[in-house]
Amino acid sequence: MTDDTLRSVELTRIGPTRFKATNARGGETFFGTGGEDPDFTPVELLLAAIAGCSALDVEAITHKRTSSTTFDVHAEGHKVRDADGNHLTGLRLSFDVDFPEGPDGDAARDRVQAAIEMSRDRLCTVSRTVQLGAGITYETVSR
Numbered sequence: 001m002t003d004d005t006l007r008s009v010e011l012t013r014i015g016p017t018r019f020k021a022t023n024a025r026g027g028e029t030f031f032g033t034g035g036e037d038p039d040f041t042p043v044e045l046l047l048a049a050i051a052g053c054s055a056l057d058v059e060a061i062t063h064k065r066t067s068s069t070t071f072d073v074h075a076e077g078h079k080v081r082d083a084d085g086n087h088l089t090g091l092r093l094s095f096d097v098d099f100p101e102g103p104d105g106d107a108a109r110d111r112v113q114a115a116i117e118m119s120r121d122r123l124c125t126v127s128r129t130v131q132l133g134a135g136i137t138y139e140t141v142s143r
Helices: 042-062 103-123 125-132
Strands: 009-015 018-023 028-032 070-082 085-098
Touching: 028 042, 042 070, 042 085, 042 103, 042 125, 085 103, 103 125
Parallel strands: none
Antiparallel strands: 009 018, 018 028, 070 085
């Protein structure tokens, strides 16, 4: 029996401060602490996940009218350490989306803001999880 709601990744250490994440479909990405290697940091991966989730939502909604000619999303936040520990503040996404001239492009342009709001308020699982503050259970498995 499978659980359609379960999402998972496996992490494997591949070197000092470097890890490989593998999803159930065999996709891989790499991350570490930054510095000299080009790998994303976990914070950068979180920003990419928020931006990517919303970008996919907005594209799915606007693409029903026409394909964009430009679709870029900038994600940012400030990493702070305060009484609550380490966390990000001021999370912000900026969408730069253009469409071709004409009625289809106009229809898509008219939907961009509503699509962004739907992603923010209801559709994007990643940003909704951050906004709602889901708890995380940490477990130790000893060998």
